[in-house]
Amino acid sequence: xxxxxxKLSKYDAPQKAKASGLYxxxxxxxxxxxxxxxxxxxxxxxxxxxxxxxxxxHPKVKEAAKAAIEKYGTGMAGSRFLNGTLxxxxxxxxxxxxxxxxDDAIIYSTGFQVNLGVVSCLTGREDYxxxxxxxxxxxxxxxxxxxxxxxxxxxxxxxSLEKQLQKCDFDKIKLIVVDxxxxxxxxxxxxxxxxxxxxxxxxxxxxxxxxxxxVLGRQGRGTCDHFGLLPEIDLVMGTxxxxxxxxxxxxxxxxxxxxxxxHNSRSYIFSxxxxxxxxxAASAAFDIMVSEPERIEHLWKLTDxxxxxxxxxxxxxxxxxxxxxxxxxxxxxKTFFVTMDLFEQGIFVNPVVSPAVAPSDTLIRFSLMATHTxxxxxxxxxxxxxxxxxxxxxxPRGVLA
Numbered sequence: 001x002x003x004x005x006x007k008l009s010k011y012d013a014p015q016k017a018k019a020s021g022l023y024x025x026x027x028x029x030x031x032x033x034x035x036x037x038x039x040x041x042x043x044x045x046x047x048x049x050x051x052x053x054x055x056x057x058h059p060k061v062k063e064a065a066k067a068a069i070e071k072y073g074t075g076m077a078g079s080r081f082l083n084g085t086l087x088x089x090x091x092x093x094x095x096x097x098x099x100x101x102x103d104d105a106i107i108y109s110t111g112f113q114v115n116l117g118v119v120s121c122l123t124g125r126e127d128y129x130x131x132x133x134x135x136x137x138x139x140x141x142x143x144x145x146x147x148x149x150x151x152x153x154x155x156x157x158x159x160s161l162e163k164q165l166q167k168c169d170f171d172k173i174k175l176i177v178v179d180x181x182x183x184x185x186x187x188x189x190x191x192x193x194x195x196x197x198x199x200x201x202x203x204x205x206x207x208x209x210x211x212x213x214x215v216l217g218r219q220g221r222g223t224c225d226h227f228g229l230l231p232e233i234d235l236v237m238g239t240x241x242x243x244x245x246x247x248x249x250x251x252x253x254x255x256x257x258x259x260x261x262x263h264n265s266r267s268y269i270f271s272x273x274x275x276x277x278x279x280x281a282a283s284a285a286f287d288i289m290v291s292e293p294e295r296i297e298h299l300w301k302l303t304d305x306x307x308x309x310x311x312x313x314x315x316x317x318x319x320x321x322x323x324x325x326x327x328x329x330x331x332x333x334k335t336f337f338v339t340m341d342l343f344e345q346g347i348f349v350n351p352v353v354s355p356a357v358a359p360s361d362t363l364i365r366f367s368l369m370a371t372h373t374x375x376x377x378x379x380x381x382x383x384x385x386x387x388x389x390x391x392x393x394x395x396p397r398g399v400l401a
Contacts, residue, residue: 022336024343024351032057035372037348044343045376047366048350052323053214053295054371055245055285065246068280076273080106081262084273092283093250099290100221100236102252106262107279109271111210111239111249112138117267118206118235118251119177120145122260127173130164132156132189134182136208143177155182156319158193165201174203180212180223184352184365186324188216188223195232206235214243215323220289220296243289246282248274299323299370306368306377313385314394323368326352327384328361334391335362341387347380 017023031038033056037046055061068088076084089107097105108114119142123129129143134155143150151167154160161176168174176198178189191207198205209222217225220243224230235253240246251261261268274282289295303323310317316328329335332353339351342364350365357363366384368377388394 017336022333022340024336024339027343027348035369035376039348042346044346044348045380046348047368047372047380048348049367049369050211050242051245051369052211052299052367053220053243053245053285053289054369055243055288058245058285058288060288061245061281061284064280064284065277068276072276074277075275078273079269079271080273081269086273086276086279088276088279088283089273092279092286095283095286096238096250097252099219099286100225100252101230102236103255104258105250105252106258106268107274108249108251108268109274110247111237111241112141113267113271114237114239114249114251115139115208116142116145117265118237118261119143119175121264121266122146122257123148123173123175126169128168128175130161130168130174130176130203132178132182134185135177135179136183136210139177139179139208148175156187156190158190158197161194162197162201165197165203168201168203170202174201175206176203177206178208180207180209181215181322181324183211183324184357184363185318185326186211186320186322187318188212188226188321191223191227191229191233195229198232204234205232206237207233208237210237210239210242210249211322211324213238214289215296215299219293240278240282240285244282244285246278246285248278248282295370299368302368302370302372302374302377305374306366306381309377309381313381313388315384315388325366325368327364327366327388329363329388329391329393330360331393332359332362334393335364338364338387338391338393341390342383345383345387347383349384 027039029037029039035046037044078084093105093107115138119139125147127148129146129148130151132155133152151164153164180189207224212222214220216223224233235251237251240248318326335351335353342349352365353362
């Protein structure tokens with residue numbers, strides 16, 4: 001008997017969802033990633049993308065990628081550690097470090113690999129990693145690989161964090177790891193208080209700026225800069241797959257920390273390095289982010305308008321204050337229904353259901369790009385209100401059911 005096959009063949013949740021017509025995953029896009037995409041030959045408004053600055057189709061970004069392929073080819077055929085380092089890798093790393101006011105930075109092939117490789121190797125058996133319960137999965141996988149003691153604190157709850165810090169040996173390394181902007185619910189980490197506690201308890205801080213870069217702070221420097229705390233943060237992580245219209249990630253820190261990671265971070269050492277096209281595209285998008293502040297300004301005008309309108313409609317959107325807007329449904333089946341109902345009406349949004357969250361916390365993740373128009377947003381708002389009413393989440397008058 002094939003025990004593995006026997007076990008896995010019993011997993012039939014996707015088949016059941018497909019049979020019911022409520023399977024919302026792997027929808028194939030046949031066009032550029034933009035505010036409007038084509039799926040199955042049908043135009044759909046995209047409100048499920050992480051391309052916050054709308055740069056995936058920018059001519060300068062595409063030209064930079066093409067030029068890099070012409071000069072360097074399509075792949076690296078090796079890791080950064082050996083034969084996979086290009087001059088454009090070094091240039092982008094220095095650009096990032098200078099922008100964030102850090103000594104140095106290194107680029108990984110994906111953002112997931114950054115958190116996996118950094119969190120897993122910085123601390124030892126007698127040290128501690130303290131993490132927010134809503135941290136990204138890549139952070140969780142990183143600390144699972146660490147030999148350190150792992151202490152979870154309640155989401156953005158500073159009293160809970162302090163209680164966990166009190167359990168730690170003052171003279172051992174304590175690394176607090178948090179998302180700057182939490183990817184599902186869109187709220188912002190309480191960095192001022194985290195910094196205060198870190199000083200009191202002799203701890204270090206790592207912030208994941210995947211969803212803060214290009215959105216918050218001066219010229220898009222992120223959450224840490226939003227609070228004026230960049231110098232206080234030991235490690236700043238970011239990705240290229242969101243605001244920077246490419247693929248990859250980085251960690252920026254002090255010279256000594258980066259030197260250690262270059263020679264000890266396994267997901268960095270043992271992965272093929274970023275392709276020339278991805279590196280050049282990220283660098284070009286980075287330059288546009290800095291030189292065109294009107295993109296971020298428009299993104300925030302859209303965000304403020306959307307937050308106001310969702311609240312007026314009666315949607316439950318939690319504590320978000322960013323372009324990531326959770327529409328809490330709090331029921332798996334209704335979340336799937338609303339997702340597919342909106343898709344049929346030409347609106348693409350993302351469902352977040354159990355086991356990713358508790359069944360009582362399911363939500364629709366609605367996200368904005370700087371290239372959206374107010375007209376597109378109004379269309380989405382109208383259809384979302386009607387769909388939520390149809391699902392019984394809102395009453396006909398727009399009040400939470």
